Amino acid sequence: MSRAMVEVEELRKEFPRRGKSRQDPPVVAVAGVSFEIPQGEIFGLLGPNGAGKTTTIKMISTLLKPTSGSVRVAGKDAIRYPIQALRHLGTVLSGERSIYWKLTGRENLEYFAALYGLPARVARQRINALLDRFALTKRADENVERYSTGMRQRICLAKALLAEPDVLMLDEPTAGLDPQSARNLRDLIREVKSEGRTVLLTTHYMEEADQLCDRVAIFDHGQIIALNSPGALKHDLDDLNVLEADIARWDDAWGAALQERGAVNYDLRFDETARVHRLTVHLNGHLTTGEAVTELVNLGADIRQFSLKSPSLEDVFIRLTGKSLRE
Amino acid sequence: MDEASGMHYWRAVMAVAKRWLTTYIRYPTWVISVLLWPVLFPFGYVFSMRALAGPTGEALSSFAQLAGTTDYVTFLVTGTTFWMWFNIMLWGLGGSFRMEQLRGTLESNWLAPLPKTFLAVGVFLAEALMGLVQLSMSMLTIALVYGVRLAGSPWALLSLILISIPSIYGTGLIFASLVLVAKEINGLIFFVRGLITVFCGVTYPIAVLPGWMQSVSRVLPLSHSVSAVRAVLAGGGFGTIAGQLRYLAVSGAVLMALGFLAYAIIQRRMLHAGTLGQH
Amino acid sequence: MLKGWPQHLRALGAIFRKDLQVFMSYPVNAVMRILEPLMWMTPVYFMARSFAVDGVNIGLRAYTGTTDYVAFFVLGAAISSYVSAVFWGMGFALKNEMDTGVLESNWLTPAPLLVQMLGRSLFSLFLTTVNMLMIGCCVWLLFGFEFTGRVLPALLTVAPLLVALYGFGLGLAGVVLITNNANNIIDLVSNNITILSGAHFPVTVLPRPLLAISLALPLTYAYDAVRGQLLGTTTLMPIAMAQAILVAFMFVTVTAGLIVFGRIQDRCRQMGTLAHH
Numbered sequence: 047m048s049r050a051m052v053e054v055e056e057l058r059k060e061f062p063r064r065g066k067s068r069q070d071p072p073v074v075a076v077a078g079v080s081f082e083i084p085q086g087e088i089f090g091l092l093g094p095n096g097a098g099k100t101t102t103i104k105m106i107s108t109l110l111k112p113t114s115g116s117v118r119v120a121g122k123d124a125i126r127y128p129i130q131a132l133r134h135l136g137t138v139l140s141g142e143r144s145i146y147w148k149l150t151g152r153e154n155l156e157y158f159a160a161l162y163g164l165p166a167r168v169a170r171q172r173i174n175a176l177l178d179r180f181a182l183t184k185r186a187d188e189n190v191e192r193y194s195t196g197m198r199q200r201i202c203l204a205k206a207l208l209a210e211p212d213v214l215m216l217d218e219p220t221a222g223l224d225p226q227s228a229r230n231l232r233d234l235i236r237e238v239k240s241e242g243r244t245v246l247l248t249t250h251y252m253e254e255a256d257q258l259c260d261r262v263a264i265f266d267h268g269q270i271i272a273l274n275s276p277g278a279l280k281h282d283l284d285d286l287n288v289l290e291a292d293i294a295r296w297d298d299a300w301g302a303a304l305q306e307r308g309a310v311n312y313d314l315r316f317d318e319t320a321r322v323h324r325l326t327v328h329l330n331g332h333l334t335t336g337e338a339v340t341e342l343v344n345l346g347a348d349i350r351q352f353s354l355k356s357p358s359l360e361d362v363f364i365r366l367t368g369k370s371l372r373e
Numbered sequence: 374m375d376e377a378s379g380m381h382y383w384r385a386v387m388a389v390a391k392r393w394l395t396t397y398i399r400y401p402t403w404v405i406s407v408l409l410w411p412v413l414f415p416f417g418y419v420f421s422m423r424a425l426a427g428p429t430g431e432a433l434s435s436f437a438q439l440a441g442t443t444d445y446v447t448f449l450v451t452g453t454t455f456w457m458w459f460n461i462m463l464w465g466l467g468g469s470f471r472m473e474q475l476r477g478t479l480e481s482n483w484l485a486p487l488p489k490t491f492l493a494v495g496v497f498l499a500e501a502l503m504g505l506v507q508l509s510m511s512m513l514t515i516a517l518v519y520g521v522r523l524a525g526s527p528w529a530l531l532s533l534i535l536i537s538i539p540s541i542y543g544t545g546l547i548f549a550s551l552v553l554v555a556k557e558i559n560g561l562i563f564f565v566r567g568l569i570t571v572f573c574g575v576t577y578p579i580a581v582l583p584g585w586m587q588s589v590s591r592v593l594p595l596s597h598s599v600s601a602v603r604a605v606l607a608g609g610g611f612g613t614i615a616g617q618l619r620y621l622a623v624s625g626a627v628l629m630a631l632g633f634l635a636y637a638i639i640q641r642r643m644l645h646a647g648t649l650g651q652h
Numbered sequence: 653m654l655k656g657w658p659q660h661l662r663a664l665g666a667i668f669r670k671d672l673q674v675f676m677s678y679p680v681n682a683v684m685r686i687l688e689p690l691m692w693m694t695p696v697y698f699m700a701r702s703f704a705v706d707g708v709n710i711g712l713r714a715y716t717g718t719t720d721y722v723a724f725f726v727l728g729a730a731i732s733s734y735v736s737a738v739f740w741g742m743g744f745a746l747k748n749e750m751d752t753g754v755l756e757s758n759w760l761t762p763a764p765l766l767v768q769m770l771g772r773s774l775f776s777l778f779l780t781t782v783n784m785l786m787i788g789c790c791v792w793l794l795f796g797f798e799f800t801g802r803v804l805p806a807l808l809t810v811a812p813l814l815v816a817l818y819g820f821g822l823g824l825a826g827v828v829l830i831t832n833n834a835n836n837i838i839d840l841v842s843n844n845i846t847i848l849s850g851a852h853f854p855v856t857v858l859p860r861p862l863l864a865i866s867l868a869l870p871l872t873y874a875y876d877a878v879r880g881q882l883l884g885t886t887t888l889m890p891i892a893m894a895q896a897i898l899v900a901f902m903f904v905t906v907t908a909g910l911i912v913f914g915r916i917q918d919r920c921r922q923m924g925t926l927a928h929h
Contacts (some may be wrong), residue, residue: 061646104647109480111644132486144481148396160388161485161492163381205481417847418699424853425703425721427711432703439702560684567691576695581702 049121051134051213051244052083052106057115059101075101077268078115083246083261085212088239090255091248092359093265099248100140102265103217106246107137120212136206140217144202147191151182151201154190155208162209169208176204180234196227203234214238216247220254232258252359264363271366276359283357283365286310287329289338291352292322300345307341308332313370322350328365382491389482389495390502393469397503404510407461411511412518415453418576419446419519440578442607447522450515451606452575455599458508459541459569463562466500466545471552493546493636501542508534524608532611533601536618539625540594546632550639573599594624660767667771668778675779685779689729689787690794696725696852697795716854716885723797727879728851730784731810735846735871737780738773738817773818801882809881809895812902813874819905826909826916850875855888870901 057079060072076098083089091099104110106117108128117124117131124131138144145154152173159169177183180200190198199219206214219235220228235258239245249255255262256276264272264279272279301312304327311328327338335354342349364370397403422445426433430443437443473479482492515521523530548565555561569575572582572589573596579587590596601609601617611618700709700721709719718724791797848862849855849871858866866872867888877894880887887894 107484109483109644110647129486129488132484135484137481137484139477139480139484141477143477146392146396146478148399149392153392153395157388157392158481158485160384161482161487163378163384163486166384209486413844417852420857421696421699421725421853422703423857424715425700425709425711427714429714430711431714432705432709432711435705436703563684563688563691567688571691571694577698577702581698 049085050082050118051085051120052081052089052246053116053118054082054102054106055080055116057102057105057117058113059098059105059110060113074268076105076112079263079265079268079270080115081263081270081273083213083244085244086239086242087260088235088245088247088258090259090262091246091265092250092252092255092259092262092363093248094250097265098268099265100217101268103137103139103215103246103248107135107215108132133209134212136209136211136214138199138202138206138214138216138219140221145190145198145205148189150187150189151193151197152177152186154201155204158205159208164209172208172210173204176207180204194227196223196230199223199227199231200234203231207238211243213244213246216245218248218250220249220251228254252363256359262359264359264366266363266367272362279359279362280357283361285330286357286361286365287335288355288357288361289325289327289329289335289352290355291325291327291339291342291347292317292320292350293325293342294322294348294350296323296325296347297345300342300347303345304333304338304341307337309338311364311368313364315370326361326364326370328361378487382487385485385487386491386495386498389492390499393496393499394503397499403507407507407510408514411450411454411457411515414457415450415515415519418449418453422446422449436578439580442603446519447606448578448603449576450519450521451602452573452599454508454511454515455595455602456569456573456575457511458504459595460566461507462500462504462541462545463548463565465503466496466542467548467552467562469496469500470549474553489640490633490637493633497542497546500545501538504538504542505534521606523606525605525613526610529609529611529614530602530605533598533605533614533618533621536621536625537594537598539629540598540621543625543628543630543632544594547628547635550632550635553639553643569593569595572596575599594621594628597621597624663767664771664774668775671772671775675775685783686786686790689733689783690790693722693725693729693787693791693795697722700725712854715856716879716883718879718883718885720797720883722791722795723799723883724879724885725852726788726791726797727882728846728875730788731813731871731875731878732846732851733780733784734777734810734814735817737776738814738821770818773821777814799882800884803882806878806881809877809891809898810874812895812898813871816870816898816902816905819902819907819909822909823905823912826913845869845871848872854885870897873897 057076058074059076060074062072063070079098079102081089091102093099101110105112106119106124108124108131112125119131120134122131122134146157149157155173155176156169159173160166164172174183177186180203182197182200182204185193185197190201193201203216203219206216214235216235220231223231232254235245235247247258259276261273261275262279263270274282296314301314304312309327309329309332313326315324315326316322317324329335329338333341339349339352360370422436426436426445433443433445436445440448442448470479473482483489485492512521516523544565548561552561572586572593573579574582574590579590579596579600582590597617597620601614601621604613604617700712703709703711705711709721712721712724713719716724848858848866849869850866855863855866855872855876873888873894876885876888877891877898879885880891880894
């Protein structure tokens with residue numbers, strides 16, 4: 047195994063509760079997480095909003111001092127020697143406002159190149175290459191405020207790659223992008239990996255983590271509740287059948303009845319557009335899918351359609367936490 | 374600090390200053406306020422003073438006794454111009470970090486591998502340079518509109534302005550750092566601005582203040598800048614304003630040091646609480 | 653469901669309450685509203701002192717007949733603050749809601765926009781009045797001033813002015829809707845108009861061209877007449893005539909304001925300017 051580019055050990059962050067006395071327990075944003083990312087891996091932090099993913103990213107990127115624990119980036123202690131660690135790190139923070147809207151794309155890159163200490167000549171070459179690679183050359187001399195969200199995200203990515211970092215970190219890179227732009231960005235991230243760089247990203251999109259990441263750490267309440275490759279995580283659910291059904295009306299008693307009959311778990315969401323309840327039931331040997339559907343019909347459920355799926359990371363999350371990730 | 378990182382830091386400082394100036398030049402709405410405000414702002418005061426002086430100037434002798442001149446227009450507009458310089462600095466420098474904090478660019482700057490103080494130095498340089506440009510333009514406009522003339526040494530005037538910079542922008546840096554944690558920028562600006570208006574003798578001679586207020590006034594560097602510029606306009610040279618120059622040099626050094634110290638402390642604090650302090 | 657005026661009154665009340673709640677949730681702002689005017693008052697007081705001969709402002713007396721510059725200034729400031737309250741109350745609230753995106757959700761309710769605008773200004777009028785009284789007390793305690801006339805007739809002089817300002821504010825609010833630049837417009841208009849109308853000094857000190865503009869502004873007569881009534885200053889014209897001018901002004905601005913605002917509102921709905929925010 048190649049050497050670890052990011053080493054996080056027992057990382058913990060507490061924030062004092064606002065406006066309360068010192069005796070009150072602090073808010074624990076990250077409750078002691080550990081992981082290692084070898085060179086050339088795409089590693090995903092997956093979890094609902096507020097699970098501690100961004101706080102973790104900010105601690106690794108030296109923007110936030112941890113309460114305890116250690117972070118090493120490319121072997122450098124990021125807490126004691128932040129500037130050395132930052133030399134190996136390119137970070138894309140969430141949102142599109144980490145660049146200057148009143149400057150052009152090129153000016154933004156020139157500016158950050160100087161901040162990263164690139165000599166002017168090197169900077170010019172790299173900027174041209176990056177603009178080319180990200181299909182931004184034509185619009186490079188327009189103000190960023192006139193860019194589309196996808197273009198801004200690409201400039202942010204270019205900015206993070208300027209110093210040719212060993213590690214690239216992205217906080218919710220595809221949030222707010224249309225499907226096409228999101229796909230393009232994922233391709234770019236794969237390219238970055240193919241250059242031998244290590245990628246750490248956060249996301250709350252299951253599919254994204256599934257398709258993109260070599261390994262995934264699932265976050266909930268500031269802790270890692272599972273860490274493995276997406277395939278292995280799903281493999282753990284091999285005994286599981288997943289039934290998805292659209293139902294016009296829902297009664298909580300039905301769910302209780304299903305679990306009484308042997309369903310492992312169930313989750314319910316309301317689909318606004320189709321105006322139906324989308325029921326996901328996890329089943330193992332105790333209750334077959336056929337029996338579950340019959341049971342629901344007997345209870346009086348108006349089933350519009352139902353299907354069987356293979357387990358996804360979403361199901362892993364439901365299985366682990368008993369709740370859906372998309373809330 | 375080795376030579377390579379020395380170069381790197383210097384380049385970063387210049388890049389920050391350049392970025393600042395580019396935005397200024399590209400969005401020159403400030404030109405309007407720089408040309409218009411120095412003329413409009415003293416307007417109300419000029420005519421109030423005219424009313425107080427009386428139709429035949431019967432109350433002027435009283436003013437002259439305190440201010441040392443009967444030319445209340447020059448007296449006033451020099452005060453307001455310096456006041457405005459300070460004010461523009463408060464909004465510019467004070468608001469700048471806060472704005473970057475809100476937009477999120479503060480964090481992306483802080484991701485660069487260099488001590489964060491150098492980022493502040495760049496902003497500081499750009500703001501000071503722009504402030505000088507704006508001040509010169511303001512002085513030109515008021516000279517044209519209100520007929521203010523320089524009777525004293527132009528070199529003394531120039532040195533006075535340059536030596537006022539550290540005290541003014543040092544205060545600004547302290548202020549800008551406070552705003553990062555206090556967030557409520559408007560309230561703070563009004564407070565500082567009010568303090569300056571009351572104590573620095575902008576619209577009246579300091580001699581009219583009660584004793585304790587005069588003592589406060591003597592501590593504030595801006596009072597010295599304002600009184601010295603009036604002295605030079607009235608015909609003074611280096612000799613006339615030596616005392617003020619000395620005071621400004623010392624207080625400027627102190628305030629600059631305090632400014633960068635405040636920035637360093639606040640920046641360290643933000644690393645613990647998060648740059649936006651959401652919790 | 654309430655219809656017609658009862659419904660509108662209910663809407664007015666709701667808007668007033670909402671604004672009050674928002675205001676109360678920013679205590680620092682409330683404190684600043686008292687402190688800030690005091691900070692502006694102090695230089696004025698000392699400025700007047702620096703021109704006093706044996707403690708008396710004989711220069712001002714020669715122009716106006718009163719020696720009490722603080723009282724002269726306070727009255728001006730009081731009227732000015734109503735002027736900007738109406739301007740800000742309407743234009744700025746509109747701009748604010750446009751920026752935060754709540755404008756459309758307010759717009760979607762059946763209460764006519766006019767009623768909503770009124771509700772908003774009512775609140776700022778209320779706030780201004782409370783504010784003025786408190787500031788007046790503070791200034792009186794700190795610097796002292798004295799009214800020689802009676803207050804009620806002076807209020808009657810101001811009443812038509814307030815209504816007139818509403819008309820003006822409405823037109824301005826309309827302009828804000830299409831230009832998106834409330835701050836600058838309002839600052840520019842309210843500041844310069846009040847100063848030119850003699851908020852801080854007797855307009856007779858102005859050079860002729862400026863005096864001509866000043867005399868064309870109805871606001872000038874409000875400042876002048878109220879000071880005449882309360883301080884016994886020499887006025888530009890008999891007070892009754894000033895009052896008549898203000899009443900006429902009221903009819904003109906209200907009619908014009910309604911027309912302008914209506915037109916612009918229609919245009920906005922057609923062009924969808926609202927959706928830009």
